[in-house]
Amino acid sequence: MKFSRPQWLPILSTGLFLTASVSLLGFAPSSSRSDLLRDHALDGLPKLVTGATAAVNARDFEALKPFTEGEVKTNFGWIKETTTKKWQSGLLTPPKTTEEGKPTSAEQFIVFHEWHTCESDGDHIHRVVKDGAGGDIKLGEEIKETDPFGLRVRHHELQIHVDAPAKHLYATDTVTFEVLPGERKPYGLFRISSDYKIQELKLGTSSGEAVPFQQVGGIVAFQLPTEDKFALYLKYDGVVDHNGSDYFRSDEATINSYFYPHTARQPATATITLTSPAEWKGVAIGELVSTKVNDDKTETATFKNDLPVVFYTVDMGKYKVTERNYKGRKIATYLLSDNPALPDRCLDLLQKSLDYFETNFGKHPYSRYAVVETKGPFGGALEAYSFATFGAFTLPGTIVHELSHTWWGGVVPSSYTRSMWNESFAEYSDELFQRSQGLEKTPPEERLLQSRQRRARAFQNWTMTKAHDTSDNAQASVGYGKGPLVLRVLEDEIGKPVMLKAMQTFYKSYPTGNSAEWSDFEKIVNMETRGDYRWFFSQWMERTGLPxxxxxxxxxxxxxxxxxxxxxxxxxxxxxxxxxxxxxxxxxxxxxxxxxxxxxxxxxxxxxxxxxxxxxxxxxxxxxxxxxxxxxxxxxxxxx
CATH class of the missing domain: 2.60.40 (Immunoglobulin-like)
Incomplete structure (x- = not known):
């Protein structure tokens, strides 16, 4: 799902243009500018960019050594883990504000970038440093995606409209940022999909003061306002055309991957106003606030999501909509298939699983839930908490798994930067529901033997606490495969009633707006059992393989x-x-x-x-x- 080695000249000239032409962005070059760029712009940097990018794309630690300060396997361990086949790269020079209030460029980074589907890899940012021994410039440590760089995104005010035939999305987003206590940096960084190019960045509103920034791939560096809480108005657009997710077709579109700014994939609330093409309907996360058909037959709908979540999705298409009122909640199917029996099959299963999860985990946080079908090149199904998107051959069977993500990944957020614990929970929740319906069967001996033989070769490369990239088969097998098996073992260890109570407590008491990990659930298990299950989480989740x-x-x-x-x-x-x-x-x-x-x-x-x-x-x-x-x-x- 990812993707030629770029030549250094266009890459470097792009980076240098934004750096040397900073006056166009609202600030001027300063004499205090780093001598890194001055000394090496025509010599060291081209060699660094070209050589490092070639080595990264070859997954070659030895080839990276001449370009790296420190331990190459520590700084660039990610090249052996990434599923991205070919990385592009660019020079990023953040605008920094001095104590006198004058902007300057004092640091530089090389950004390795490419488009990424959600819940997978991200762009990688490495500092450009001076080698202490010879004075050569090299690549230093990475600013990892798990590092918010002193900032949190708290809220989005998104407005989206599309040119479907051109596969083009246009958006504005007024983003509320917060500087984390004691963590103010000289400049700000946020991430957004490399599909989108920032056209304007202003303080507060569309009429506010222009904020200096530079974008390389999916990384945006900007001059940090002096306030600890501030809003930035972004205007951006891009062509969206991928396999697996994020695409336009003649009768539908699905937009899933970071079409909004974020820091460290941390949860945020949002209000999304979506204008869909004529005869299309749009769906976004949250409660439907308003909808209207415009004079040109386009439809504008506003959705308000007060639950801080990590991942947002927007779907739109020529759907056949079937709605049902169930226990004060509106449930619906948005289908492209001409199958008269499918809506009821989907809604019947949705009702049963919704009842089971509310009884055993806690109340569903939305007054609506929709099953949305796509017929494009979609990789399976994807949760969106108040709805989910379902690809070919996934309906109705995967509804239970995706619905459970409202609890596991939605209310209790998962960032997929450290683990995919919530995929294990979703698979296990699906299994719990199937057992409640009397659908569990003892596996035939021959199939059980084959399964145990296959397991001897599986789960060998990743632990449950580190498998996080759903686009990597080895990691996904741990999250979706090993994880639910281990949760079933925990159920047998502490008893099903205690297990369900622990899941209820996890759901109801986890702090809103913070991503969870396996260690957080371990604390809940210890509390509910009044015991110490460190041994269990250590042996099952911090080891590779199986016994x-x-x-x-x-x-x-x-x-x-x-x-x-x-x-x-x-x-x-x-x-x-x-x-x-x-x-x-x-x-x-x-x-x-x-x-x-x-x-x-x-x-x-x-x-x-x-x-x-x-x-x-x-x-x-x-x-x-x-x-x-x-x-x-x-x-x-x-x-x-």
Whole structure:
């Protein structure tokens, strides 16, 4: 979903134009300007930009070393993790205000940039520094996306209109910023999708004073106002045409990826006024405040979202709308398909899952929820808290998962910069709902064997606390695959009632407007259980892979009128603490006993009135085990 190595000359000339022509942006070059640019603009910088960009795109640490100060694997570890195939780069020189109130350019950065879908990677910003030994300019540490750089976006006043045939979006946004206490920087930084080019940046309103800025890719540096809380008026536009998300078609459009400024992907509230083409309807996050059809047959709708969220989506199209009033809430489908049965199927499932989640997690925060269909090149489905966007072959099946994101990702926000904990919660919530409907089935032995064999090769590269990029298959497999399995293990460990209570508390008590992580849920679990589950979160969420176990030394003895089975559960390092169900099958039925395996070799003794025919470790697959190398199933023992 991402994307030629640019030549240094146009890149550098763009950066230098914005720097050397600063008077056009409201401030003039100063004699205190960094000697970095003066000494190396015609020599070091071209070499730095060209060489570093080539090395980044080759994913080559050795090739990066000549251009990097410090440990290259520390400063540029991201090049081995990114799913972006080809990076562009540019020189960023932020406007800085001196103590005398005069603007100057005193720092420089190289920005590696490209378009990114939401919930994935972001642009990377590295300082240009002077090497202490030889005085050469090099790339230093990164300002990571997790760093808000002393700023928070608190609110958006967005106005959007589109030229659908040209695939062009036009927007203004009056953004409320707040300087974090004690963290004021010499200048401000925010991020926005590289699709959009800032045309105007003004203080307060469209008629306010022009604010000096420079944009490279999706990074905007600007002269920071003196107030600790201020508003900036942005006017910007861009062509939107991608695969996977963010595109226009003849009868619809979906805009998902950072069409608004943000800092560190932190939650913010918004009012969005959306003007859709004639005969189209628009949908955005929040409560519908007003709607009107204009003289040119376009439609303007305003949505107010008082819940601070990280990710915003705007959909519009020639939808067939079906609405239903349910328990004081309006639920609806916005479909492009001509399928008369689909609206009711979607709304029926939406009602059932909404009831389940409100009963077990807490009240849904909106008075409306919509299922919106897209037929474009959309990668699955995407939550938007008061609605969700569904791609091909996802309806109605994925409604439950996406609806649950209102709780997990919406009210309790997730930034996808450290983990994707909320995807694990959404998958687990979907599973809880399916069980409540009696849809859980014991997996056939052959499929269970294949699943455990596949797990031995999965989840090896990322831990649950660090897998965060949904566009990377290895990371997504951990968030969507391993995560819900581990939550099911936690449920069995603390009991389902306590698990649901912990989820309720997480939802109801988490501080509004702050992104959550696994460690926050760990605190809730400890509180609800009055215990210390550090061991659980450490072994399952801070390790890669899954535990490997097998039966060893199994013996069957006739003792009196019954039988005794002894044996061992052998674990391969690292050792886990596991509650394992051991099932004995006899001619009269099955009996199950749970043991705690917490050593490399854990001995067990089982008793049976009749002769057992088979011993099976965890036949329901409640514990996500992998299998040791070899033929057969080392978790099943058949008695002769």
């Amino acid at each position: 490997t176990a097998q039966l060893k030394n199994v013996l069957l003895k006739k003792v009196g009128s019954g039988f005794v089975v002894t044996g061992d559960i052998e674990q391969t390092a690292p050792i886990y603490r596991l509650k394992l169900p051991l099932q004995l099958k006899t001619a009269l039925g099955e009996t199950t006993q749970v043991i705690v395996a917490k050593d490399a070799l854990t001995h067990f003794t089982l008793k049976s009135r009749t002769k057992p025919t088979r011993l099976f470790v965890d036949p329901q697959d409640n514990v996500p085990l992998t299998l040791s190398a070899g033929k057969g199933n080392p978790l099943i023992y058949k008695f002769k």
